[in-house]
Amino acid sequence: MKLIKDFLDRIKPNFQEGGSLNKLHSTFDALETFLFVPGHTAPSKGAHIRDGIDLKRTMFTVVIAMLPVFIWGMFNVGYQHFLSMGEKTVFFSLQNLIFGAQVALPMVIVSYSVGLGVEFAFAQFRKHPVNEGFLVTGLLIPLSLPPHVPLWMVGLATIFAVVIGKEVFGGTGMNLLNPALTARVFLFFAFPTYMTGDTIWIANQADGYSGATSLTNIANAKSMPVDGNWASIFRWDAMDMFFGFEPGSLGETSVFMCLIGALILFATGIGSWKIIVATFLGGLLGGLILNIMANFGIGDAIVYMHMPAYYHLLIGGFAFGAVYMATDPVSAAQTERGKWIYGIGIGIVCIIIRVFNGAYPEGMMLAILMMNVTAPIIDYYQVQGNIKRRLARA
Amino acid sequence: MGKVIKIKKGLDILIKGEASGFISSAPLANTFAIKPSDFNGLLPKLEVAVGDEVKAGDPLFHDKSNPSIKFTAPVSGEIVAINRGEKRVIQEIVILADKKNSFKNFGTTPLNALSEEAVKEKMLLSGAWVHLKQRPFNIIADPNVKPKAIFISGFNTAPLSADINLQLANKSDIFQIGIDILNKLANGNVFIGLPADKPLIDTLKNCKNTTNSFFDGPHPSGLVGVQIHFTRPINKGDYVFTIAPQDVLIIGKLFKEGIYDTKKLVALVGSSFKTNAYIETYVGTSIGDIIKTNLNEGKNRIISGNILCGTQIKEDNYLGFYDDTLTIIPEGDEAEFLGWLLPTYPRPSASRAFVWLSRLFQKGKESGFEVNANMHGEERAYVVTNEYEKVMPMDILPNYLIKAIMANDIDKMEQLGIYEVVEEDLALCEFVCTSKIDVQSILRKGLNYALKEA
Numbered sequence: 102m103k104l105i106k107d108f109l110d111r112i113k114p115n116f117q118e119g120g121s122l123n124k125l126h127s128t129f130d131a132l133e134t135f136l137f138v139p140g141h142t143a144p145s146k147g148a149h150i151r152d153g154i155d156l157k158r159t160m161f162t163v164v165i166a167m168l169p170v171f172i173w174g175m176f177n178v179g180y181q182h183f184l185s186m187g188e189k190t191v192f193f194s195l196q197n198l199i200f201g202a203q204v205a206l207p208m209v210i211v212s213y214s215v216g217l218g219v220e221f222a223f224a225q226f227r228k229h230p231v232n233e234g235f236l237v238t239g240l241l242i243p244l245s246l247p248p249h250v251p252l253w254m255v256g257l258a259t260i261f262a263v264v265i266g267k268e269v270f271g272g273t274g275m276n277l278l279n280p281a282l283t284a285r286v287f288l289f290f291a292f293p294t295y296m297t298g299d300t301i302w303i304a305n306q307a308d309g310y311s312g313a314t315s316l317t318n319i320a321n322a323k324s325m326p327v328d329g330n331w332a333s334i335f336r337w338d339a340m341d342m343f344f345g346f347e348p349g350s351l352g353e354t355s356v357f358m359c360l361i362g363a364l365i366l367f368a369t370g371i372g373s374w375k376i377i378v379a380t381f382l383g384g385l386l387g388g389l390i391l392n393i394m395a396n397f398g399i400g401d402a403i404v405y406m407h408m409p410a411y412y413h414l415l416i417g418g419f420a421f422g423a424v425y426m427a428t429d430p431v432s433a434a435q436t437e438r439g440k441w442i443y444g445i446g447i448g449i450v451c452i453i454i455r456v457f458n459g460a461y462p463e464g465m466m467l468a469i470l471m472m473n474v475t476a477p478i479i480d481y482y483q484v485q486g487n488i489k490r491r492l493a494r495a
Numbered sequence: 496m497g498k499v500i501k502i503k504k505g506l507d508i509l510i511k512g513e514a515s516g517f518i519s520s521a522p523l524a525n526t527f528a529i530k531p532s533d534f535n536g537l538l539p540k541l542e543v544a545v546g547d548e549v550k551a552g553d554p555l556f557h558d559k560s561n562p563s564i565k566f567t568a569p570v571s572g573e574i575v576a577i578n579r580g581e582k583r584v585i586q587e588i589v590i591l592a593d594k595k596n597s598f599k600n601f602g603t604t605p606l607n608a609l610s611e612e613a614v615k616e617k618m619l620l621s622g623a624w625v626h627l628k629q630r631p632f633n634i635i636a637d638p639n640v641k642p643k644a645i646f647i648s649g650f651n652t653a654p655l656s657a658d659i660n661l662q663l664a665n666k667s668d669i670f671q672i673g674i675d676i677l678n679k680l681a682n683g684n685v686f687i688g689l690p691a692d693k694p695l696i697d698t699l700k701n702c703k704n705t706t707n708s709f710f711d712g713p714h715p716s717g718l719v720g721v722q723i724h725f726t727r728p729i730n731k732g733d734y735v736f737t738i739a740p741q742d743v744l745i746i747g748k749l750f751k752e753g754i755y756d757t758k759k760l761v762a763l764v765g766s767s768f769k770t771n772a773y774i775e776t777y778v779g780t781s782i783g784d785i786i787k788t789n790l791n792e793g794k795n796r797i798i799s800g801n802i803l804c805g806t807q808i809k810e811d812n813y814l815g816f817y818d819d820t821l822t823i824i825p826e827g828d829e830a831e832f833l834g835w836l837l838p839t840y841p842r843p844s845a846s847r848a849f850v851w852l853s854r855l856f857q858k859g860k861e862s863g864f865e866v867n868a869n870m871h872g873e874e875r876a877y878v879v880t881n882e883y884e885k886v887m888p889m890d891i892l893p894n895y896l897i898k899a900i901m902a903n904d905i906d907k908m909e910q911l912g913i914y915e916v917v918e919e920d921l922a923l924c925e926f927v928c929t930s931k932i933d934v935q936s937i938l939r940k941g942l943n944y945a946l947k948e949a
Contacts, residue, residue: 105832106832136833137831138833138835138872140827141828141869142867143870144933148922149803149807149822150802150843150866151928152846153844155871155872155873155875158836159878273876275876371848430880437881487911488911491912494730
């Protein structure tokens with residue numbers, strides 16, 4: 102340890118003002134503070150002791166919470182690939198993992214290296230420290246993309262996320278939209294053929310195999326299921342969809358793994374349980390309302406509207422979005438009551454887009470982005486409430 | 496017992512080095528000083544020169560914008576130095592104590608015969624007035640305003656704070672006189688906040704002519720600001736005075752015996768002291784003599800006041816005017832290898848992420864943590880939400896208030912309740928902040944700005 106520290110201290114002058122490598126100082130700072138939490142002490146007035154938590158640890162905790170879906174995702178990518186080839190493999194097999202890793206790891210490496218490159222460049226240019234937030238964004242981007250997406254698109258989307266999603270707003274903490282979703286939505290509208298359809302959800306799927314997801318299947322359903330057997334429409338039963346044995350974006354398929362991630366976020370207090378719970382409640386509520394409407398004959402012809410509400414939470418990226426995307430504290434509502442409204446809003450809007458907008462089978466992405474935009478307004482009214490209470494007291 | 500106000504939000508931080516009930520018999524320090532920087536917004540105008548002899552209660556300087564506010568000598572002796580800093584700003588007026596401690600006599604009058612004006616005049620002249628603080632702004636009470644109420648917190652909840660029961664023991668009569676005097680200033684609106692779950696000393700239990708409210712819950716339930724918020728909240732245009740219990744004794748003594756006697760018990764806390772105890776001394780004591788033989792080796796941080804909101808001072812400096820605690824902890828300015836991943840030693844945290852990554856966190860739970868002044872991270876933009884709110888019992892949105900101050904938006908600051916808070920009320924927010932924002936100094940900037948605009 103001392104050796105590394107001494108080495109860093111020795112080369113440090115090169116990176117400081119006037120040093121030959123001054124242009125790389127934020128890179129050096131980032132590396133140095135990654136290895137060593139600096140010995141900064143509290144200012145001479147104020148709180149002389151500070152909490153052990155910092156943003157690095159906070160972000161790292163989120164990364165840990167994402168590992169369950171990431172690992173499941175790798176197995177599933179392999180599993181779905183071999184399934185399309187006609188090989189029914191054991192899900193947790195080395196073969197699946199190796200194939201999945203070959204697909205997923207390059208995506209992660211591209212996203213991290215491109216993203217951190219842009220981050221470091223901005224940090225240098227704007228003379229601010231490199232922010233840890235990208236540790237999370239850099240993993241969320243590949244997790245939210247279909248496994249068959251070309252790597253150059255991962256890189257392009259990452260640049261877009263960091264520059265347009267974050268830096269143009271003034272950097273970490275200032276962005277209006279979730280940067281990872283900004284990346285996804287960019288690809289979704291810029292390269293729709295790579296982001297929708299039946300051939301992108303399985304990496305290198307065999308020709309002629311239908312790679313449609315449960316989401317596509319239900320959206321295209323023309324007639325009600327026989328004997329209420331919804332699995333015949335989805336092609337998977339509720340359990341399969343809960344655990345995530347279906348094709349889909351890298352990290353989205355397993356609701357179970359998302360819930361483990363949510364548990365980690367709850368247990369550590371890092372993610373807002375209110376947002377997660379509210380989003381799930383909103384989804385259920387939205388589904389139930391449509392069920393009731395359909396039962397009263399409104400939109401009776403739409404099969405989707407008859408689908409039991411809880412299926413909404415199992416199909417597509419609902420759980421993934423609720424746990425990992427909606428909870429981004431910067432783009433979410435920041436007041437406590439606001440978080441309930443924000444979460445329920447995401448759930449309901451997601452269901453509405455899914456059911457009524459045939460062009461966008463997955464409503465979650467747009468629902469979260471829409472509520473990201475709405476969040477400041479929600480907070481505004483919460484803050485006004487606080488101000489009014491104070492005025493009423495006088 | 497009256498109504499108990501239950502405080503749910505907050506945080507008790509257990510720290511090693513609390514002062515035991517033991518009162519050390521250490522001799523009195525040689526020098527004492529009054530530091531104008533202890534008073535927010537003060538411009539001092541000297542009334543003495545080096546070489547002058549003063550009695551306790553003789554004026555040293557006054558407030559330029561309000562000459563009736565006098566700052567007087569806490570002990571008798573010779574003015575040995577008037578230290579100035581940059582731009583010749585007066586830093587401290589130093590008195591070499593003659594150890595006889597002769598007091599200037601301000602005379603005694605039967606309490607019943609005293610008018611509000613007479614009370615004010617005597618307090619201003621003797622220097623006792625300065626012990627009254629005013630909200631909004633956390634400044635010396637303005638003698639020209641009528642306070643809505645005067646508030647006293649009868650207990651401390653902050654980590655490593657002094658025990659008020661000990662400070663007030665066997666002082667019932669003087670304390671009562673002090674309270675009666677305060678009643679004259681506030682038309683009978685004197686409020687005391689008391690603990691719901693701790694034994695009360697007779698001085699507080701038997702105290703008359705006050706409105707008592709009882710508080711239960713973690714820190715900051717013992718902060719006077721929180722107690723005001725839940726009983727007589729400060730609205731725009733309101734003035735509330737606050738005073739520490741020990742300072743009520745100073746007022747009591749002034750009206751009982753006619754002298755400005757600032758004797759008080761000061762707690763020596765923090766793990767860098769060899770012995771944590773109380774000492775009896777006067778306002779503005781030099782600390783060099785106190786810590787000389789009682790300090791552990793190593794690089795230490797000396798804090799005049801509480802660990803959560805005090806001021807760092809050097810070892811040849813003086814205890815702050817309002818402070819009744821001297822805190823010394825290790826500086827802790829060492830870098831930590833991968834410290835963001837695994838801590839190398841236990842440290843307090845409000846975050847559960849810590850428990851999860853480190854069992855070490857639990858270690859300090861029973862006996863208190865050995866803390867230091869390390870930031871445990873670097874300053875970042877605001878990212879995490881609902882941290883401040885969890886330790887802020889008042890109906891105030893600290894995040895939005897701080898952002899309003901950063902944006903210099905005076906209307907928003909007012910609307911969001913800046914007049915209700917002083918630095919110590921947001922100290923826990925600063926402690927828990929993941930982004931390591933210096934909340935208290937930002938609040939001070941906001942208060943200064945609002946004071947200038949007012």
